[in-house]
Amino acid sequence: MGDKTEKTGSDSGNHTPSLHPVYTVTNIQHKVRVLDGSKVTYSSWVKLFQLNARGYKVLDHIDGTLPPEEGDPNRASWLEIDAIVLQWIYSTVSDDLLVRILETESTALEAWNRLKKIFLNNKGPRAAALEKAFTNLTLKSMPSLHDYCHKLREIAGQLADVDQPVSESRLIIQLVSGLPPEYDVIAAQLNKDLPP
Template sequence: MAGSPPLSPKAAAAAMEAAEAARKERQAARDAAPAQAAKAEQEAAAADKEIDALAARKREALQRDVAARKAAVAALDDAQGGDDHSSDGSDLHSAMLQHEAAAMINLHAQAVGVQNIRSLVHSVLDIATGNYNRWRDEFLVVVGKYSLEDHVLNDTPASNFPDWVRMDCVVKSWIAGTISTDLAETVMERTSTAHDVWLALETQFLGNRETHTLHLDLQFRNFVQSDLSIVDYYGCFKTMADSLAALGEPITDRTLVLNVIRGLNDRYNDIGRHLRHGRPFPQFKDVVSELTLEELTMAHKLGASPTALVVATSKPSSTAPPKGGGRPSDQCSGGSSSGGASSKSKPRWNKQRSKSGGAPGSTPSSSGGSGTSKGAGSGASTVLWLSLHNPTYGDKPAAQHRRCRVW
């Protein structure tokens, strides 16, 4: 550069050394590039050879299978003294076998390509949830879809065939992907087959079959509705019936219906009596439909009462309330003679409404005089509805949603 001072000998030597080192690095990279390319080509060629060898082994296995089946059919025809028509039938049978073998190879290829087994088996098996029956049914559907059910149901593995070993690894990985981590640590072993893991899971959940059946049958015979909804109630019975069937003690539809009717609470006495005397005797699905309709009818009848309760509390009466208080439905069933409320025995909904800002005895729609706002009136209507559908509202929290637990 014009006007710049000349470089010192040391600086010039250092610059030359740096340039030489950079040149050597570039030269080494150029020299190594052909070797790397040749190595990559060799790896690609080896991979192609492996793929070709795999395809060849599949074709050979298929040909051996077809040949063995043909030989078996021919031997059977010779033993039975078949005529020319039998040869035509064997050709057709061989063609069908070839088609079936080709379809099986295609299904196995699709099974290897499954990336997320939980998209097919939605239930995750866990000891805490006890959902073995549902998980087993879903898993058997999936392995049946890909013609792999023999890997979990067959006691004699064909470990001499590489294709069978490969598909067994696929099924075993599916099992590991649909069970919890704790359960996998219990049943999974490196040298075990898919059938071994399947049997270990079956023992884990269906072991002590007799004792388990005894306790579950006792729970089934003594289960009652209590405060369960109809949906949860018959769902519990269905779960117990399915569990007993899995244990080798199937429950008939008639026995299931009789126990469902037996365990109904007092609100369903009438519909229970009607179902018991039905001829022909109703099936489980019909009983479920009738009980669900009855529950909806009860809810509809009770849902019309809160408006009447609000109107009744808007006009205090001097008539003394019934001795001992009582439920809201009892206090409002007698018209004006039971609609009064003293300061000592006011209905529970008035107490709750006064806490939310409304004055006792005021209508929910009133907006002046006693400081009752529109929001307070809306809250009073809600409390009235809750008091009607849950008589213990205000004394303790609402009954929590209960679910049955199968032992």
């Protein structure tokens, strides 16, 4: 993986170096949205990032694969590519998260793990706070019905990040319970049918 050039050629012995796919990415933010922990959840960001890492043949920089040993001729190329993957991570997280994971000397895997720790450690307290926000959210506290529905979905996504997924039926029940009395007829119909 770490070799920047691959030898290809015909029977005549011609060798044409090819550029590693990672060098073709000009702006990773066009492919991976910025992780902020609310609009873009950690689990969504990880899926997008890993998809691109696989497609550009750099998944081994974030999956725990060991780098080439000192003295390995591929090490310099691997370190160069790792720096690019590290730039991808740093450029696809919010400013608040960046200051928490930015280190002078770091590999992409180390930054990946620091970010993972932020989102997956302290799951209990985080889940409790999110659960409270989810159950206490009402339409009255939001500027519009659209914003209310969007916020419920957003919190449900964050709960999934801390291994507390919200089922579709529970999401609808919570949506209905946060509606004011003037929505009673619609609420009764939704509770009766529990649509997806």
